[in-house]
Amino acid sequence: MLSDDQVNEIIIDIENVPSGVQSHLSSNLNLAAKMLKNSSFSVVSSISDNDVTDSQIISHQNNKKAKQLLRFSASLNESFAQTLHCPEHVDIDTPCTSHENIQEQKLIASLIPMTSRERIKAIRNQPRTMEEKRNLRKMVDKEKSKQSHRILELNCCTQCLNSISLAYRRSKNCLSELLDSISLWQKTLKVIGGKFGTSVLSYFNFLRWLLKFNIFSFIVTFSFIIIPQFTVAERNTLQFTGLEFFTGAGYFHDTVMYYGFYTNSTIQHRNSGVFYNMQLAYLFTIAACLIICLFSLLFSMATYFRNNFINPHIYSRGITKLIFCWDFTITHERAVKLKQKNLSTEIKENLSEIRQENIKLTLNQQLTRLSVHLAAWVVSTGVAIACCVAVYYLAENNLEFLQSHRNPGAVLLLPFMVSCINLAVPRFYSVFKLVEHYDVPRQEVYVVLIRNIFLKISIIGILCYYWLNIVALAGEQCWETLIGQEIYRLLLMDFVFSLTDSFLGEFLRRIVGTHFITSLSLQEFDIARNVLELIYAQTLVWIGTFFCPLLPFIQMITLFIMFYVKNISLMMNFQPPSKAWRASQMMTFFIFLLFFPSFTGVLCTLAITIWRLKPSADCGPFRGLPFFIHSIYSWIDTLSKRPSYLWVVWIYQNLIGSVHFFFILTLIVLIITYLYWQITEGRKIMIRLLHEQIINEGKDKMFLIEKLTKLQDAEKRANPSSSTLERRDMEEPGPLHGWEHEAASDLRFRRSVQEGNSNA
């Protein structure tokens, strides 16, 4: 017999439920408690069988749907937490439409005060059928129009705002339709995703995203720098030979391609008297490109971090993700079969890993492993540093080499060396895989990535150092154009090497894999290496845009061609990936890489150029100035003489030029960051506590069920004559099991409402 205090415990537990619900619940509980005392039902048997018979108990379709929706809304949205839970009555015969109606009324009530944009978002996010969503929308519109009729003084302002928001939404829809229609390569991406899955698709999406950057940069530089320059272009007196496409020198020296060609004058249009200051235009255009790239990167990074960043301590390298994250984008029959086979292999590996997890290594083995890791790191860092020194030495001696060799193609030696290093050293790094052993496969991927990134960034770094410290100060005639040419050559050589690699290298590998050494079979697409190459090229483009404004255009063409080349090579020479590749996490990491060493490095380089270096004396828009930045200073000076533009001068002097302002701004940002960090820490603790609570709930439930079983057994043994009564009562276990089910989810719901209220 369930003791009185245990029954009371159940009732007391629910005292904190909002008052409207309490009466329902407590009345039900009293009823159920009485039935518990009689112990004339068999809740236990229906709960302990975790099989299909459970579904018989929740028989009514509406009830089930309503409960599902309630559980969905309770965990989804705070506004829906306001919907009260109306527990079903013990009598199963009454169809519970009243329950559903009440819930719908509450949902409609919560939707009405929202703005139309939020309302549409909320309706779209509802897990209902189309019919139900349509009806919901109709009812909300009807209620809203009814309410607006009641409010006689319809504020003209709100009406205006409503029509503005409607027009905004319509134009946004039109814009997104337009963007979709000109969106590149939709069908190709669908085919790639269908055959190779989301991981390989992520590389191509990244390529497309970088292409958008370059298209935007090109459009901006073209409109604001190149076209005005065309209007005052001087004649090109140099000869055109075919070699210019590779060396970038020769004929191209005196074209809009390089910094040196641009005039420093203020272009004046004859008829309209419009002045166009080329110096300011040049600086501001490049600045605008970079600022918009910055915001775009920050925004993408923030979105990816929000969606994909998981707290490492709750991350589990478990089997659950393999089971529930089947890739629905794969549509090709053979690819599906292959994926199923690969998944089985991975699951088997995961199972065997689990069995081996408990094997501890001896001290000796641990030391050997550690020393192997250390040696690998020392070797890889040493190789990277050696490559950098070689590149620097080659760059320094390049000038004498060029003078002694007199061949116009000799300038290509440095880019050739750099591209060779970029090709050979990453493959050398992958050899380390044979000797190093990692506990977690993810660690291996990250280590390889970090080594490659270190190599590439240090090469770019050393080249920038060389350019800014040696070439710029060497007293050459037009050092900016020289740097521009160097960057152009590097990019082009990189492109040529990628093409060769795709056409020759991968093709040869396929032939070797299928005909000669069949055990190798087809290779898999190395996403990390290819993405790093894209990041490397994009870094060069960002640095080079200042010295060679046509570079985004060249990169645009390059990326366009690369897409098709990689696509064809992929279809012919590769097989789908065998291991699960965590595409979202990797993409987050790559975008972070694009921002942190890459873009910030570019900003530093350009900042040093603009603030510290002396422009060349006889070419380019900044000729004759002591520093690039002096153009801004002289502009501010001229503005300060005009009374109508004094606000610009004020902003410059007090906000941009003033140290105090930045100091205060930094301080405020640091304080806000610290506060947010503390809030996050607090929330982590909260999550952990709630998790423990859920586990305890489960234990409570098990405990109660055990108690009931014991009580029922005791009853059975005590009164064998009432077995017939039990059998009859067993036929309607439904409502009471339903109650028990309800009570469990009630308690959970109550807790989540409490948390929601405490958080609000």
Add this chain to the structure above:
Amino acid sequence: MGNKQTVFTHEQLEAYQDCTFFTRKEIMRLFYRYQDLAPQLVPLDYTSCPDVKVPYELIGSMPELKDNPFRQRIAQVFSEDGDGHMTLDNFLDMFSVMSEMAPRDLKAYYAFKIYDFNDDDYICMWDLEQTVTKLTRGELSAEEVTLVCEKVLDEADGDHDGRLSLEDFQNMILRAPDFLSTFHIRI
């Protein structure tokens, strides 16, 4: 370009636009895909809201679905009576949820329903065994399947009642950021 289509009334198209994640053009494109599945069955004029259901066999033969191991469950979950025969509303609903604009919670809800083979609001051991069998196509032995299912319950069952509820499933999805990009059918 514009409102020259005669398939839907303006209000119908607006309603579809507000209730799914698709633009007008995409809805028309999806309609023509639906119509192509059964040209004799599906009329070209939906202004009178005809009650037309395309049978499951035709839905399951779409190139986006025909090799998916879960195509039957997907069709059952999104169809009106749970038998796989879909009206245009169901069809649009399905692709709207599986598109890339749908939020994580909505996808998690429907993914849960798809993996819940016996429709009892919980993913129990039997459901898991069905899922694993469909995923691995007989490559795993019976003991391995059971071991896998036990491991999954071990990892994901938060309240330790021997089966996964919707909350357990959603909690687990939070730790798998790839879910959003993999639970996606491009049409």
